[in-house]
Amino acid sequence: MTTKSILCVGVGAPGLPADWDVTRADTLAEARRQFKARPCAVGLLLVQDMDSCADLNAFLLDHWSPHWIAVLPPLLLEHAGWRQLLRDHCADYHTWPVDSQRLRHALGHALGMAALRSEDARPRADDDATLTGQSAAITRLRRQIVKVAAASAPVLIWGESGSGKELAAQAVHAHSPRRKGPFVPINCGAIPAALIQSELFGHERGAFTGAARDKRGLIESAQGGSIFLDEIGDLPLELQANLLRFLQEKTIYRVGGTRSIAVDARVIAASHVNLPQAVQRGAFREDLYYRLNVLALDVPPLRERKDDLLPLAEHFFHAFSSERAPRVKGFSSRAAQAIREHDWPGNVRELINRVRRAMVMAEGRLILPQDLGLAAASPARAPLQLDDARIRAERDAIDASLLRAGRNITLAARDLGVSRMTLYRLLAKHGISAPSRASYTDGQNE
Numbered sequence: 001m002t003t004k005s006i007l008c009v010g011v012g013a014p015g016l017p018a019d020w021d022v023t024r025a026d027t028l029a030e031a032r033r034q035f036k037a038r039p040c041a042v043g044l045l046l047v048q049d050m051d052s053c054a055d056l057n058a059f060l061l062d063h064w065s066p067h068w069i070a071v072l073p074p075l076l077l078e079h080a081g082w083r084q085l086l087r088d089h090c091a092d093y094h095t096w097p098v099d100s101q102r103l104r105h106a107l108g109h110a111l112g113m114a115a116l117r118s119e120d121a122r123p124r125a126d127d128d129a130t131l132t133g134q135s136a137a138i139t140r141l142r143r144q145i146v147k148v149a150a151a152s153a154p155v156l157i158w159g160e161s162g163s164g165k166e167l168a169a170q171a172v173h174a175h176s177p178r179r180k181g182p183f184v185p186i187n188c189g190a191i192p193a194a195l196i197q198s199e200l201f202g203h204e205r206g207a208f209t210g211a212a213r214d215k216r217g218l219i220e221s222a223q224g225g226s227i228f229l230d231e232i233g234d235l236p237l238e239l240q241a242n243l244l245r246f247l248q249e250k251t252i253y254r255v256g257g258t259r260s261i262a263v264d265a266r267v268i269a270a271s272h273v274n275l276p277q278a279v280q281r282g283a284f285r286e287d288l289y290y291r292l293n294v295l296a297l298d299v300p301p302l303r304e305r306k307d308d309l310l311p312l313a314e315h316f317f318h319a320f321s322s323e324r325a326p327r328v329k330g331f332s333s334r335a336a337q338a339i340r341e342h343d344w345p346g347n348v349r350e351l352i353n354r355v356r357r358a359m360v361m362a363e364g365r366l367i368l369p370q371d372l373g374l375a376a377a378s379p380a381r382a383p384l385q386l387d388d389a390r391i392r393a394e395r396d397a398i399d400a401s402l403l404r405a406g407r408n409i410t411l412a413a414r415d416l417g418v419s420r421m422t423l424y425r426l427l428a429k430h431g432i433s434a435p436s437r438a439s440y441t442d443g444q445n446e
């Protein structure tokens with residue numbers, strides 16, 4: 001349950017209900033400190049004069065998650081800047097002198113609305129290296145990552161561009177006994193062919209014109225950790241031989257060097273091209289392919305894990321919240337539908353870009369399909385049979401409620417006017433996975 005605690009910013013005595021736990025902050029600087037120490041779900045802004053509009057606006061842009069209620073002198077409502085601030089940031093406002101009965105009601109309402117944003121909808125502190133998603137495919141991948149991480153053999157990750165290969169590699173490293181060591185990512189396709197050897201293996205002073213001093217390569221800098229070789233299929237053939245030697249002997253030679261250097265780094269490679277085909281074409285060494293392909297991970301494209309779409313969209317909405325236009329509060333159900341219908345050829349990267357764009361460009365409080373640039377992309381629907389239309393409408397209503405309720409089953413069931421059991425049955429019927437807090441240990445016993 002959300003506790004009745006409130007951060008009160010500014011000076012004044014609004015006569016708060018006795019059963020609320022009140023934290024006071026007379027200044028915005030103090031409010032920032034208090035919020036950091038004790039984030040709250042509901043906040044009260046006690047405004048006494050006109051000077052503070054710009055400062056308050058900046059504060060609210062940084063602290064947008066609570067439901068803010070403002071109390072201000074009636075005169076300020078005549079100023080466009082204050083009206084805009086109330087529209088953009090506040091769930092409600094009152095004028096001095098405060099009607100305490102009305103304020104108690106507004107606070108209760110704000111608390112109720114805050115409870116709708118369940119914990120599940122909020123990104124966790126460690127989400128940076130977490131593969132968000134609840135689909136069967138991503139759950140399986142997380143389970144495989146945990147297993148692969150415990151071993152020490154090379155890992156080969158396959159997946160379309162933007163599907164999350166690097167994130168999967170980071171997760172392997174983060175769950176491995178090497179987690180305290182460095183994670184060194186290298187995009188083999190992005191380094192010019194002339195430089196890649198010395199970038200990877202380093203060089204000795206005088207090895208070539210311009211090599212003024214000894215330089216460690218990226219592989220050496222991954223000592224004690226993991227090296228992530230993205231787009232491994234782009235590695236020139238002669239370097240493939242060097243990499244193979246490193247995998248076999250755990251030693252490297254710097255360019256121009258004669259002494260072998262022992263390096264203890266685990267190789268995680270990724271490719272979006274089909275390596276067996278590259279082997280057949282003679283563009284990739286077969287022996288290297290077999291060396292790398294000891295533990296294989298397959299990151300499925302986003303279109304094959306539709307259940308992840310809305311949780312991911314929600315996740316990125318929170319992750320990039322500091323960039324959003326202040327009025328934008330979330331996704332409309334039509335946007336949720338457009339997200340589900342799109343094919344996502346650019347995978348998660350495309351989803352991030354579309355959500356970020358929509359958060360800046362949306363005109364209203366809720367993001368619409370056109371804000372995501374998806375309105376035109378949705379193909380015209382063929383006429384539906386009545387039964388199909390019913391099923392689709394049912395699914396849309398469930399999705400929209402889950403989204404509104406932050407994927408909290410109890411709240412979504414209440415929203416839809418059905419019991420939790422009925423909602424679980426409907427989720428199974430529509431093949432929607434039941435919301436759960438995704439984690440790497442989730443599903444290990446499934």
Ligand SMILES: Nc1ncnc2c1ncn2[C@@H]1O[C@H](COP(=O)(O)OP(=O)(O)OP(=O)(O)O)[C@@H](O)[C@H]1O
Nearest residue numbers: 130131132133160161162163164165166167348349
């Ligand atoms: N399941 C996920 N949860 C959260 N963020 C994700 C997820 N999958 C991918 N991302 C994010 O999507 C973006 C693209 O992912 P990533 O760079 O790992 O893809 P990739 O497959 O390595 O792409 P490329 O083949 O182009 O190198 C990154 O910002 C990453 O953090």
